[in-house]
Amino acid sequence: MHENDRDLLPEGLGDRLPQQAWASQTVRRAAHDVLASHGYARVETPVLEFEKALASRMAGVRVRRMFRFMDPVSLRMLAMRSDITAQVARIAATGLAPAPRPLRLSYSGQVMTVKGDGLDPARERLQIGAELIGADSTAAAAEVVELAIETLRGAGAKGVSVDFTLPDLVDTLSAGALALPAHQVEAVREMLDAKDAGGLVDAGGAAYLPLLYAVGPFASAIEQLAAFDVDGVLASRIAALRAIAARVEGKARLTLDPSERHGFEYQSWFGFTIYADGIPGSLGRGGTYEILGQAGRDPEPATGFSLYPDPLVETLASEAGEERRLFLPLGHDRELAARQRAVGWVTVAALSEADDAIALSCSHRLEGGEAVPLS
Numbered sequence: 001m002h003e004n005d006r007d008l009l010p011e012g013l014g015d016r017l018p019q020q021a022w023a024s025q026t027v028r029r030a031a032h033d034v035l036a037s038h039g040y041a042r043v044e045t046p047v048l049e050f051e052k053a054l055a056s057r058m059a060g061v062r063v064r065r066m067f068r069f070m071d072p073v074s075l076r077m078l079a080m081r082s083d084i085t086a087q088v089a090r091i092a093a094t095g096l097a098p099a100p101r102p103l104r105l106s107y108s109g110q111v112m113t114v115k116g117d118g119l120d121p122a123r124e125r126l127q128i129g130a131e132l133i134g135a136d137s138t139a140a141a142a143e144v145v146e147l148a149i150e151t152l153r154g155a156g157a158k159g160v161s162v163d164f165t166l167p168d169l170v171d172t173l174s175a176g177a178l179a180l181p182a183h184q185v186e187a188v189r190e191m192l193d194a195k196d197a198g199g200l201v202d203a204g205g206a207a208y209l210p211l212l213y214a215v216g217p218f219a220s221a222i223e224q225l226a227a228f229d230v231d232g233v234l235a236s237r238i239a240a241l242r243a244i245a246a247r248v249e250g251k252a253r254l255t256l257d258p259s260e261r262h263g264f265e266y267q268s269w270f271g272f273t274i275y276a277d278g279i280p281g282s283l284g285r286g287g288t289y290e291i292l293g294q295a296g297r298d299p300e301p302a303t304g305f306s307l308y309p310d311p312l313v314e315t316l317a318s319e320a321g322e323e324r325r326l327f328l329p330l331g332h333d334r335e336l337a338a339r340q341r342a343v344g345w346v347t348v349a350a351l352s353e354a355d356d357a358i359a360l361s362c363s364h365r366l367e368g369g370e371a372v373p374l375s
């Protein structure tokens, strides 16, 4: 241990200084305004829960991504939330089980993972999202994709694009039309994901090769996928994708990558990833899924999306314009200062004669009852 270790933060964790904190708040507020206007009621969830509750609400959730430790009180394993969707699913299956469906809920908060994602070393991220519980239909998926685009735009993103995928594609095909022995399924999935044609053939998935070419701008890629689907196993999915695409046309650029599965842990027939111009990497994802209920109860269908807008927050923070800040000298008229705040001024009051208006980033000074520009 070095002496200055107490000043360090663990890898992938950081503070938000005033400009970033302001930008984060602005993004959050703008996103929630959009979500609330579409009838998505906000919920707030704890940062820690029993590991089991976070891990078992949806099939496919990976506990290894979560920070886990023992609760000294209950002596049970706790986990930090890594995805608020699982908590919203718990609420839907328990406290709000009697609420009418479809149930529209929204949320935001910090989530933590043990490791960063790909090139992004951050282990704590802001997550903002919405879940539409009780439906995983084409109509539900179209509403959610449209809402994700509007929310991201509201949060300040420009040039939004959306990439559609079919998360359970390999499971669907390998169980029927393009049967694979169980032990080959994972390898075929991996090779498709890696877009490795040679590896795909070696893994016994030669029949899946055309999927590697049904990728790119939506209009042409969906035709390729339809041509590949000779037996019509994917017909209903293809029709649904076309319908969703028609709903979002003109609002975002659309692409299709039917076997993409990066970040999709529990989504079922439909998934999408969302991007914006000038921001490397994705800004979020969403799709359809099933919420596992109490023992003996049927799972409930749902559709939702989550944004991870930290890169947008950074951009906004760096573009933040100069604020209009009014310096209040010692002995100023306090009533007048209150009136200035009421009309939108930010005021900074002197504590002593030594306080310097310019050093304190003020743009104006209260003098003779007026805001006088400095410089």
Ligand SMILES: N[C@@H](Cc1c[nH]c[nH+]1)C(=O)O
Pocket (backbone or CB within 6 Å): 083, 084, 085, 129, 130, 131, 263, 264, 267, 285, 286, 287, 288, 289, 303, 304, 305, 306
């Ligand atoms: N929570 C998921 C996205 C999602 C929300 N609802 C359905 N899917 C994620 O962050 O990857």
